[in-house]
Amino acid sequence: MTTEKQLNMQDSQVKPIDETRPTAPVIHVSPSPHLAQSTTSTRRMMVDVLVALVPVVAMSLFVFRGYALFQLAVCLGGSLAAELLFVKMRGRPSTLKDFSAIVTGIILAMSLPGTAPWYVGLIAAFVAVGIGKIIFGGLGMNLFNPAMVGRAFVMISFAGALAASGFEDVRSAVDAVSQATPMNAYKMNGVVAPLAHLFWGTTNGSLGETSALACLLGGLYLIVRRTVSWEIPAGLLLAVLVIGGVADLAGPADGWTVLHHILGGSLLFGAFFIATDPVTSPLTPRGKFIFGLGVGMLIMLLRLFSGYPEGVMFAVLLMNAVTPLINRWAIPVPFGEQ
Amino acid sequence: MGLKLEGYAGSGTFAHGIHPSDHKALSKDAAIRVMPTPDTVVLSLHQNIGGPCEPLVKSRQAVVWGELIGKGSSFVSSTLHASVPGIVQRPMRVTLANGRHMDTLPIKTQGEVPSDRELWDEIFGGDWPTTGLEAYEPALISRDINDGGLVGLGGAAFPTHVKITPSDKKPIHTLIVNGCECEPYLTSDYRLMLEAPAPIITGALLAGRSVGAKRIVIGVEDNKMPAIEVLRKATDGTGIRIAVVKTKYPQGSEKHLIQAVIKRQVPLGGLPSDVGVAMSNVGTMAAVARAVIHKKPLTHRIISVTGGGIAEPSNVLAPIGVSFGELVDFCGGLRPDAARMVAGGPMMGFAFANPNTPVTKGTSGLTVMTRDEVKAGEETACVRCGKCVDVCPMKLVPTKIAMASRHRDISLSRRYNIMACFECGSCAYTCPARIPLVQLIRAGKALVAAAGRS
Ligand code: SF4
Ligand code: SF4
Numbered sequence: 157m158t159t160e161k162q163l164n165m166q167d168s169q170v171k172p173i174d175e176t177r178p179t180a181p182v183i184h185v186s187p188s189p190h191l192a193q194s195t196t197s198t199r200r201m202m203v204d205v206l207v208a209l210v211p212v213v214a215m216s217l218f219v220f221r222g223y224a225l226f227q228l229a230v231c232l233g234g235s236l237a238a239e240l241l242f243v244k245m246r247g248r249p250s251t252l253k254d255f256s257a258i259v260t261g262i263i264l265a266m267s268l269p270g271t272a273p274w275y276v277g278l279i280a281a282f283v284a285v286g287i288g289k290i291i292f293g294g295l296g297m298n299l300f301n302p303a304m305v306g307r308a309f310v311m312i313s314f315a316g317a318l319a320a321s322g323f324e325d326v327r328s329a330v331d332a333v334s335q336a337t338p339m340n341a342y343k344m345n346g347v348v349a350p351l352a353h354l355f356w357g358t359t360n361g362s363l364g365e366t367s368a369l370a371c372l373l374g375g376l377y378l379i380v381r382r383t384v385s386w387e388i389p390a391g392l393l394l395a396v397l398v399i400g401g402v403a404d405l406a407g408p409a410d411g412w413t414v415l416h417h418i419l420g421g422s423l424l425f426g427a428f429f430i431a432t433d434p435v436t437s438p439l440t441p442r443g444k445f446i447f448g449l450g451v452g453m454l455i456m457l458l459r460l461f462s463g464y465p466e467g468v469m470f471a472v473l474l475m476n477a478v479t480p481l482i483n484r485w486a487i488p489v490p491f492g493e494q
Numbered sequence: 495m496g497l498k499l500e501g502y503a504g505s506g507t508f509a510h511g512i513h514p515s516d517h518k519a520l521s522k523d524a525a526i527r528v529m530p531t532p533d534t535v536v537l538s539l540h541q542n543i544g545g546p547c548e549p550l551v552k553s554r555q556a557v558v559w560g561e562l563i564g565k566g567s568s569f570v571s572s573t574l575h576a577s578v579p580g581i582v583q584r585p586m587r588v589t590l591a592n593g594r595h596m597d598t599l600p601i602k603t604q605g606e607v608p609s610d611r612e613l614w615d616e617i618f619g620g621d622w623p624t625t626g627l628e629a630y631e632p633a634l635i636s637r638d639i640n641d642g643g644l645v646g647l648g649g650a651a652f653p654t655h656v657k658i659t660p661s662d663k664k665p666i667h668t669l670i671v672n673g674c675e676c677e678p679y680l681t682s683d684y685r686l687m688l689e690a691p692a693p694i695i696t697g698a699l700l701a702g703r704s705v706g707a708k709r710i711v712i713g714v715e716d717n718k719m720p721a722i723e724v725l726r727k728a729t730d731g732t733g734i735r736i737a738v739v740k741t742k743y744p745q746g747s748e749k750h751l752i753q754a755v756i757k758r759q760v761p762l763g764g765l766p767s768d769v770g771v772a773m774s775n776v777g778t779m780a781a782v783a784r785a786v787i788h789k790k791p792l793t794h795r796i797i798s799v800t801g802g803g804i805a806e807p808s809n810v811l812a813p814i815g816v817s818f819g820e821l822v823d824f825c826g827g828l829r830p831d832a833a834r835m836v837a838g839g840p841m842m843g844f845a846f847a848n849p850n851t852p853v854t855k856g857t858s859g860l861t862v863m864t865r866d867e868v869k870a871g872e873e874t875a876c877v878r879c880g881k882c883v884d885v886c887p888m889k890l891v892p893t894k895i896a897m898a899s900r901h902r903d904i905s906l907s908r909r910y911n912i913m914a915c916f917e918c919g920s921c922a923y924t925c926p927a928r929i930p931l932v933q934l935i936r937a938g939k940a941l942v943a944a945a946g947r948s
Binding site: 180182183184192193194197198200201254295297385434435436437438441444483487489491 | 508509512514678749753759760761762764803828829830831832833834835836840841842843844845846847861863865867868870871872874875876877878879880881883884887888889890891893894909910911914917919922923924925926927928930932933936
């Protein structure tokens with residue numbers, strides 16, 4: 157080896173880099189590992205969620221028509237504007253690129269009734285992004301599911317618009333909207349919706365939560381892509397099945413079965429799209445399963461014993477609050493100590 | 495599934511881990527080439543884990559190939575030999591690829607050097623007996639290994655005589671020879687298994703005899719079928735078995751190979767001997783055979799010089815102490831888009847920039863990565879997705895340890911078993927937020943170690 161050659165190689169380190177056309181090697185050092193999985197990134201995960209939401213959004217547009225379009229526009233616009241505004245106020249670099257505001261906006265829209273007035277969606281979006289996420293320090297730092305924070309806020313502030321009757325617009329030309337929501341029809345009048353309607357989603361309800369089929373499709377996609385962990389929906393559905401099953405056996409045989417519980421009232425939407433939000437759910441597989449069980453149990457408690465017919469939102473928010481506890485509690489046993 | 499190997503309870507794999515694309519096609523069909531003796535070699539006095547050695551020669555002294563030039567002062571240290579014949583130069587301090595500054599003995603080549611063919615024959619050629627090895631006393635085998643300056647050639651460079659030695663305190667039942675080579679890109683062990691299985695087997699029999707193992711098994715990942723076939727033939731009649739384990743990173747980690755083969759977990763902070771296992775790499779076994787049968791020290795090793803940034807990816811038999819720059823030149827030089835030189839494989843190897851950095855006994859490869867491969871993704875906040883948890887082969891919670899390290903919270907990082915992390919890199923490889931988890935954990939370990947000392 158000639159020293160001349162060595163010098164050349166070192167020289168090349170200080171030459172300015174021509175980014176477009178590499179002509180000489182430029183050697184940099186960095187700690188290991190030197191490989192990274194190119195197929196995963198935070199944005200990629202968000203894009204996966206958006207893809208998974210396609211059937212849900214399509215179904216909502218099909219069933220609710222203009223109502224769905226309107227609510228989507230309001231919530232998306234609201235959450236993007238809120239993200240821009242709040243991030244700017246905190247003097248941070250823009251975070252729109254990570255797409256999380258878009259995901260929050262769509263999930264929020266899908267969890268609101270299409271009939272809600274524009275200011276409800278807008279305020280919900282601002283609360284979701286501003287209070288639900290940015291105040292905690294942005295994506296990854298928030299304790300509560302942003303979309304659910306927004307929804308809870310408007311649910312309490314505008315009880316009328318989001319109470320059961322708010323879903324109905326008897327003068328509407330869109331069929332679904334002129335009916336009561338299945339959950340409410342049952343709670344109030346004991347009317348049991350046919351399972352097939354719940355499955356296909358041709359009933360009234362929040363935009364995204366009516367079609368069990370669409371939620372299942374999207375949810376399976378997320379699980380196959382490993383964007384969400386199966387443990388959360390599994391735990392959630394298990395809890396609902398068991399408690400719903402016991403309630404079936406113990407309660408009045410009025411035709412509202414555990415299947416109605418699962419297919420109706422945003423349960424599947426919650427199980428696959430809301431409870432699975434990585435940021436606000438536990439880290440370890442065991443923790444995730446416990447979290448899912450907890451959400452499922454709370455949903456059933458709320459449905460069976462409270463005035464809220466759906467329960468998903470409060471169940472998720474409550475379990476979000478105990479997530480740090482679960483994390484501390486479910487520290488896995490390291491390899492070598494099992 | 496399972497190993498389908500009678501008497502071995504392992505399932506052939508372990509929980510968690512990752513499946514990076516292995517890039518071994520670059521160099522796996524390149525037969526080992528002997529590198530012509532370089533003009534100088536630079537021999538670090540610290541080649542291994544444990545204590546350094548003391549020089550036994552003065553500058554300007556003439557040495558022959560294989561002459562003893564350094565000796566360790568403690569038990570966990572090793573001896574050092576001249577890898578070329580020549581004149582010892584003034585000692586100098588050099589930065590090794592792992593970033594440590596070490597005293598070295600440079601040797602300027604002088605005198606007759608063997609031709610390529612002679613060198614190969616001298617190191618791997620000839621007969622390697624598989625019978626009649628009773629003539630070698632277990633304790634003497636260990637002594638020969640120490641005299642030969644052997645350290646683990648898989649990368650960890652732990653002095654071999656410390657592992658391969660008769661012990662009453664911790665009886666060994668199984669010797670596992672590690673032929674996994676789970677790091678992407680590297681193919682040096684693979685080529686050795688293909689081209690020189692005989693010394694590996696003789697070495698394994700000797701090592702097994704030394705530790706008193708009742709059985710010997712060679713673990714190889716199932717992406718190396720040609721090597722497995724060769725080893726099967728070569729071990730026929732010797733009693734040595736081949737365990738075909740699943741290809742997954744880090745299958746070559748001691749603890750995980752033991753789990754995959756005999757289904758025992760080495761306790762945290764423990765050693766393979768705690769579960770009755772001795773483990774050593776295939777290359778080390780070949781060196782054991784040479785040290786015991788021919789009483790010849792470790793002076794050369796096989797190095798994969800590979801990666802998208804190298805002109806002619808190769809497997810090279812080179813003397814210890816040769817510079818990485820010369821290896822690069824021997825393999826056609828760097829391509830214009832070369833961006834990072836890594837001593838070892840990309841998962842656990844050390845990046846360095848100075849081409850004069852010398853090869854040490856633990857250098858299993860030189861991986862030159864391209865600009866595209868090392869393009870750093872953008873770091874975002876942790877989205878707490880738990881993917882790092884899902885892949886950690888030690889079943890830790892990498893994100894928590896890393897965040898504890900970032901906040902210098904020593905007690906929290908201890909609660910999450912920071913010291914159990916062996917820096918395999920699986921977590922950082924997988925993290926969608928591109929958080930430098932291993933780097934953070936490494937810093938945290940240093941904090942914990944410092945706190946432990948005070
Ligand atoms: S993989 Fe990365 S983003 Fe996901 S929990 Fe671990 S550190 Fe956080
Ligand atoms: S925490 Fe350590 S042992 Fe676990 S995956 Fe990361 S580097 Fe490997």
